Amino acid sequence: MIDGKTLHPLGGGRTLAAMSTPSPAMSPATAHEATSNLPELLERRRAGFSLEAPFYTDRDVFRADMTGIFGTYWxxxxxxxxxxxxxxxxxxxxxxxxxxxxxxxxxxxxxxxxxxxxxxxxxxxxxxxxxxxxxxxxxxxxxxxxxxxxxxxxxxxxxxxxxxxxxxxxxxxVVAGLIFVCLAPEPPTDFDDVIPLIEPYLAPHDIARTKVAYQQTIVEEGNWKLVMENNRECYHCVGHPELACSLFPTWGLTEGMIPPHLEEVWERNQAAERALQERCDRYGLHWEVLEELDTRIAGFRISRESLDGAGESFSETGRRLSKKLLGDLRDFRLGRCSLHLQPNSWFHFLSDHIVTFAVYPLDEGRTMVRTTWLVADDAVEGTDYDIDELTNVWKQTNLQDKAFVELCQLGAESPVYEQGPYMKSEYQVEAFINWYTQRMREHLGVVPAA
Ligand code: FES
Ligand SMILES: [Fe+2]
Known part of the structure; x- marks a missing residue:
């Protein structure tokens, strides 16, 4: 079943103009400020802070992204x-x-x-x-x-x-049933080294024996990088009441970073992690965190992490959403095997279903996000799963995320927007931006300012 949303007409674009030589005293470029070129913006990128406005609003930067990122990497x-x-x-x-x-x-x-x-x-x-x-x-x-x-x-x-x-x-x-493409004449070879690292986590869920239960395509009024940044942190997860029933809101935090109101959840999270790891060891399933988000060209993070409640699926109680296990899995309590890939995707592989998320940039201010729910190919709708129950959490979450992204895009368009600091729990956002700026510097031959 496809849920196609009407696209909005092309938004107006802004292009880079002339910018004076950067200096420590100089204010960052805003969406409306005259600027000279992308290399200067890349050269002076401020570590630990969000990007300057033109990265999110400028049509020339978007065009460069399409060549330097989408025309180059997997x-x-x-x-x-x-x-x-x-x-x-x-x-x-x-x-x-x-x-x-x-x-x-x-x-x-x-x-x-x-x-x-x-x-x-x-x-x-x-x-x-x-x-x-x-x-x-x-x-x-x-x-x-x-x-x-x-x-x-x-x-x-x-x-x-x-x-x-x-x-x-x-x-x-094709990696465990996921199709990747590269538009460059000579694709980067680094992805071939990542494939054998991630495939063993994904293969037991056997996409070849799944079917599409539902697909949702939405257009977010935000730059593609804001969509990716928003996916890479749970600092905002209080805004996801449905998701927070099963996804521990402590995601992204580590010992010593737990705020008082999350201490009880953290203890429950830790106990669930230990139980999941024992279960995975018993079944020979990988759970260890592998994380190289900005330390290699094919940046990725993969892990199998526990879910709250019954620990089975993305539901209010954590209970399964499809009665049929995927592949040859033998237990529903397998949490979520989550994969983050630079530059345009993330995935959750559960025991009863898989959710894939693909990001397709449309222009500097609009991004299409396609979410696909896969269930076992012999699962019967209405008997083994209910479409509304299966899709509820991520449909709601996607709409909430769309609203967050659109608020950020509006902010980046404002003349008073300034780069803001990343919190510790937003380290994956920073890793994404590190990855992006490094790739674009390589593309344009930019040496970062000392
Ligand atoms: S056959 Fe003429 S454009 Fe395709
Ligand atoms: Fe979110």
Whole structure:
């Protein structure tokens, strides 16, 4: 079931203009201030603080992000459960890029640029569907699932060689059923080192034997980095009453950082962690925290962490939301295996369902967030799970997060916005910003100020 939301019209953009030489006494750039260029903003980035306004509001920065981040690094696109049969496809857009993610006749995944090689028309304008061959709606050039040009009506002349006009391909990796793409000519190799680290955590949940129970696509009126930052902390989790029933609000805190009102929750959290770790050891499941969010190019964090209450799922009581266990799992009390990846995704793998979150930037002030709930492929709706119960917590949480992101975007647009300090529990936000600024510095050849 797809819950498509109407997109808002393109918002107005701002571009960088001239900025004077930075000095310690100089005020940070605001959304409305004349600025010179992105390299200067990157060079003078203030560690431990949020970014200057143009990173969130400026159209030129957004364009640079699309090249320097989305055109360069591995991105989450979709899961194989979204394209279960040969010919099934989804289209995913990252700013100006549009991709067709297609299940091939052989059961593999083909990722093609959604741009006709005749005169560039968008080939598949729908977000999902099923095709045999891909036929352009303009002049009917016809492509095979692997991108080969099969037919061009009234080809221009005998010298026309269809082999020169195959659809352009993106690099693809399928990791435990999650499809990743890279748009760069030469993808960074670091991701190949991360795959064997994360795959053993995810594989027991067996995405190949799941189906899409529900999908929600929302547009947040905020820059894509604000969406990612908001995901990387639970400092705001008091704003998530439904989620806080099962997700310990102590997430992100460590011993010595616990405020008095959370001490009791912390004790419960610690006991649940010990019990979960013993259970995982018994079943041979990984639970250890692996965290390299800003210390490698394929920044990631993975762990299996306990849930409150019954410890099974994202419900009011912590009880299961689907009666069918995933894969060959033998216990519902497995908490959540959570994966954070730079730059555009996060995931929760539970014993009874999986939730994937994909971030697709639209422009400097708008971001699409797609949330997909997967259940065992033999789970029967209405018998084994109820759609409203399954999706309630994250639907509510997503709308709450959307509101937080939009408040921040409004703030970044204000002439009085200044960079604010990260709290200790926001270390993953800072790690995301570290990762982002480092990648953009590399992209633009910027040396940070001493
Ligand atoms: S643009 Fe696709 S066939 Fe002409
Ligand atoms: Fe949140």
């Amino acid at each position: 991105l989450f696109a979709a899961s194989i459960a979204e394209i279960p049969e040969p010919g099934d496809y989804v289209t995913v857009d990252y700013g100006p890029y549009s991709l067709i993610v297609l299940r091939t006749d052989e059961g593999g995944v083909s990722v093609l640029h959604n741009v006709c090689r005749h005169r560039g028309a968008r080939l598949l304008p729908e977000t999902q569907g099923t095709v045999g061959n891909i036929v352009c709606g303009y002049h009917s050039w016809t492509y095979a699932a692997d991108g080969e040009l099969l037919h061009a009506a009234t080809a221009p002349d005998e010298k026309f060689d269809p082999k020169c006009f195959s659809l352009k391909k993106a690099h693809t990796r």
